[in-house]
Amino acid sequence: MPRLSSRFGVISLIAALGVGVAAGVGGFTFLYARGAAYMFDDPAACANCHVMNEQLNNWYRSSHHTVAACNDCHTPKNFFAKYIHKARNGWHHSVAFTSGDFHEPIQIGPVNRRVTEQRCRECHEPVVDSIDAHAAQQQSELSCIRCHRDVGHAH
Amino acid sequence: ALAVNIMEKKQEAKNPYFRVTELTDQTEDPEVWGKNFPLQYDGYKRTVDMVRTRFGGSEAVPRDPSDKDPRAATAQSRLDEDPRLRTFWNGYAFAVDFREERGHAYMLEDQIFTERQQASPQPGTCLHCHGSMYVPYMKAGDGDLIKGFEKLNPLPYAEARKHVTHPVACIDCHDPQTLALRVTRPGFLEGIRALKASQGVADYDVNTQATRQEMRTYVCGQCHVEYYFKGKEKRLTYPWAKGIKVEQILEYYEEVGHKDWTHKQAGTANLKAQHPEFELFSQGIHARSGVACADCHMPYTREGAQKISDHHVRSPLLNINHACQTCHRWPEEELAARVHQIQGRTYELRNRGMDAVVGLIQDLEKAVAAGKTDEELKTARALHRRAQFMVDFVEAENSMGFHADQEAARILGVAVDLARQGQLALRDPNFQPQLQPTNVTPTPREVSPPGAAEKK
Amino acid sequence: ALAVNIMEKKQEAKNPYFRVTELTDQTEDPEVWGKNFPLQYDGYKRTVDMVRTRFGGSEAVPRDPSDKDPRAATAQSRLDEDPRLRTFWNGYAFAVDFREERGHAYMLEDQIFTERQQASPQPGTCLHCHGSMYVPYMKAGDGDLIKGFEKLNPLPYAEARKHVTHPVACIDCHDPQTLALRVTRPGFLEGIRALKASQGVADYDVNTQATRQEMRTYVCGQCHVEYYFKGKEKRLTYPWAKGIKVEQILEYYEEVGHKDWTHKQAGTANLKAQHPEFELFSQGIHARSGVACADCHMPYTREGAQKISDHHVRSPLLNINHACQTCHRWPEEELAARVHQIQGRTYELRNRGMDAVVGLIQDLEKAVAAGKTDEELKTARALHRRAQFMVDFVEAENSMGFHADQEAARILGVAVDLARQGQLALRDPNFQPQLQPTNVTPTPREVSPPGAAEKK
Numbered sequence A: 001m002p003r004l005s006s007r008f009g010v011i012s013l014i015a016a017l018g019v020g021v022a023a024g025v026g027g028f029t030f031l032y033a034r035g036a037a038y039m040f041d042d043p044a045a046c047a048n049c050h051v052m053n054e055q056l057n058n059w060y061r062s063s064h065h066t067v068a069a070c071n072d073c074h075t076p077k078n079f080f081a082k083y084i085h086k087a088r089n090g091w092h093h094s095v096a097f098t099s100g101d102f103h104e105p106i107q108i109g110p111v112n113r114r115v116t117e118q119r120c121r122e123c124h125e126p127v128v129d130s131i132d133a134h135a136a137q138q139q140s141e142l143s144c145i146r147c148h149r150d151v152g153h154a155h
Numbered sequence B, C: 001a002l003a004v005n006i007m008e009k010k011q012e013a014k015n016p017y018f019r020v021t022e023l024t025d026q027t028e029d030p031e032v033w034g035k036n037f038p039l040q041y042d043g044y045k046r047t048v049d050m051v052r053t054r055f056g057g058s059e060a061v062p063r064d065p066s067d068k069d070p071r072a073a074t075a076q077s078r079l080d081e082d083p084r085l086r087t088f089w090n091g092y093a094f095a096v097d098f099r100e101e102r103g104h105a106y107m108l109e110d111q112i113f114t115e116r117q118q119a120s121p122q123p124g125t126c127l128h129c130h131g132s133m134y135v136p137y138m139k140a141g142d143g144d145l146i147k148g149f150e151k152l153n154p155l156p157y158a159e160a161r162k163h164v165t166h167p168v169a170c171i172d173c174h175d176p177q178t179l180a181l182r183v184t185r186p187g188f189l190e191g192i193r194a195l196k197a198s199q200g201v202a203d204y205d206v207n208t209q210a211t212r213q214e215m216r217t218y219v220c221g222q223c224h225v226e227y228y229f230k231g232k233e234k235r236l237t238y239p240w241a242k243g244i245k246v247e248q249i250l251e252y253y254e255e256v257g258h259k260d261w262t263h264k265q266a267g268t269a270n271l272k273a274q275h276p277e278f279e280l281f282s283q284g285i286h287a288r289s290g291v292a293c294a295d296c297h298m299p300y301t302r303e304g305a306q307k308i309s310d311h312h313v314r315s316p317l318l319n320i321n322h323a324c325q326t327c328h329r330w331p332e333e334e335l336a337a338r339v340h341q342i343q344g345r346t347y348e349l350r351n352r353g354m355d356a357v358v359g360l361i362q363d364l365e366k367a368v369a370a371g372k373t374d375e376e377l378k379t380a381r382a383l384h385r386r387a388q389f390m391v392d393f394v395e396a397e398n399s400m401g402f403h404a405d406q407e408a409a410r411i412l413g414v415a416v417d418l419a420r421q422g423q424l425a426l427r428d429p430n431f432q433p434q435l436q437p438t439n440v441t442p443t444p445r446e447v448s449p450p451g452a453a454e455k456k
């Protein structure tokens, strides 16, 4: 998708200009600053496991593949939390993978789903503020995934 | 271009809205709310649009305004579209005037000026679902919603309507401080409590116990439901104490011995079903999948950098891309075709049901003319009452079966069976009608599939 | 998304394997194929398992083997489960022996030993769907499939079966060289050609023109379809020349004036519907969404590093995670509950339909006994023929409505209407039956939603 990659070019350009920071919108600053960081979170690393291939293949075709890698959606933003979580997942996945004992098709668990939902909100805060602002008062928040399940990859 | 675009998005986004005015629990006028939430207010105002779909939307039929009825246009008459309806409801106000429903903006005037008002005097209760009632109820009850409700219900309609100024407004669905959704309708507060009780949940309080997603359906369930007026206090009641499936509602009405009117030709103590969207929808696959009314009828829409709920509440077929395509990646034509296929099947059965019930009505009329006694007509009338309510349940429901396609077809199938049996009973005193089918359960030694435990 | 998902699955089917042995167009024995494809062969052999679900699977009922019938167990008798079926099919072989169907491994023996064989002599045609016929047909036709088909059809069953050694085997669905799917059944080759012709596609050749996803359904459609034997050549024919909706099939039978048997009590020239899985499924939302039989009945399963199609063809309810969860993320209990809810609704209507038709049969029997002439019974019998076929269409279809839930309910609703009208016609010569409902089309000035063009 050349269109998207060019977009990506633009996005990182803005990042360089630091406009994102100026605008002071956390989610996007984080995103823009990260262009390079993608390399450190190479999706291919996840797909070291063939069982992740389906997601990887679909991710390449998703609206997000130029803007969000696996870990942007599957690990918390906070630096330490992120690596702890990765470790947790990594460990869990390795065990599961080697033991081969896991539910198929693979399904996201409650913990990871919460992480992911959080990540949506962080990046899209500007867009969803309006629909989310009043949600604080509600005992349960709106699930993004319910409608946008496939933005990262088909399942 | 995109760069700029993103910039703009960000600025606008910085703060979704400014609170230009303070909203209180007495702020009834949506225009005032609109100062804080102009986008939602714009959508809200667009409910005046009249566009029709195959079975929904509405069609503007021009008319000469009179002082008796100043409306310059109404929605098309369903009685003219299907003359059988006049026989169907003969003797009841609905046989005089019944129109396709239209946008929320019209709810108050359409209720005031429907000829049903002349046909028979109506109580203040009617306003519960046709006006912005939160403030009027609170005022009338000196701060007690239920008291106010009980006070306005028994008043003559003309009296009660003096208290009402707007169609449903922001304050009827929202908390003015937090904008969180809230149920303000006594009918639903009590109805859902009775329903939950029937499911073993005591003293259910919807405003504190419902999830946000449930609220996105319940605010609509405040009005899009079957109802009746209980006792001389004309208390608005939703017949859900035994459940909300059509058979459970019928069981409830049998138990309280309610009838809406006596059919003019058939002499049957009949029931009228009214817009049971909430009830039928609840039996469908979407409800079962946690989809809410607002998901399809108020889908999110992009306004600049923000996403807001489209407050132009209308037929999703007029807004398929937002209403359906986030969840279903099929082309718009395909999604529309799926709805039409479901509606077409429902419509065929609805017409068979209508023919059967109308046929039974004519047979009953003949039998009465032939001097048959009420005792002799008992069975046929019992079948008529039941069959007509079931046909009406789908007829009055406004999605032509889409909200719960197989359930709608099942209801109509049962209705046809009962109506035809009524005709048989009239022609043959020895005919043994069967309310329930012979149910041969598969042999007990059934190995249920992994966790096949039936969910109700 | 789900569409994408299906594409995904396609890729995965490409699997590397060792050619241990060479497979030719004469290699009939699945065990030989199994040398190259042990995983698929293992699954294939597991179709001997007998596990029952609420409405599907099968239950092993032990019996004393005899030389006349050496089977140590059969599936449960549907006639014992629902005695009404004996009246329903009175005078036809199905009233003698009709059992729940079971796995592919049994298809040949179950056909050989069913008491229906004694009840009336059967032709070689029967084998078309109960054995591995590709090689036998080719041999009998000296390399010409259709010739072989025409040669075996008219033979007495006992004669024809000598040519057959296996139940459906690898070669019946696969090209031995490429393993690509292929249709080897003359009945389907000709049936689908007739169907496509009715849709304006001339000379359709399924093996060259069907997409891979379509083939994943068509290989099953070779046998899981309604059929009849045409003329004295007993040519197997699928009644699709006017379409595959139940009304279109009925129209076809009316035109060719076919009857399967004359009902013993009712004297009606009746039709027997048989396993119209392909036909009913085609009317459902899954077919419409491009889902294939194999997606649910032969789902991909991981065997080590590769994903293979589970050749243990069976009820998806016994394998919900693989069969459903690739597309539906709901828990297994929930998915089972959804199927049971759909099947339960269908079952209620199926039982009403059965009662109505059986009632009509008894009325006709009385009328005959009372000396009514064929002329006087014409209307009632016409309604009986139609109603019974429609009930049987859903009864004989094996998903209890799941394959097309609303369509199954619609068919049964129409059937009940017709059967009850038949009973009315018998009691009242002046009763005017209505085959078609009064169809009031919404007023023409309809504004169709964006691209609402009906898709058929």
Ligand SMILES: [Ca+2]
Binding pocket: B056, B057, B058, B100, B101, B102
């Ligand atoms: Ca409307």
Ligand SMILES: [Ca+2]
Binding pocket: C056, C057, C058, C100, C101, C102
């Ligand atoms: Ca079976």
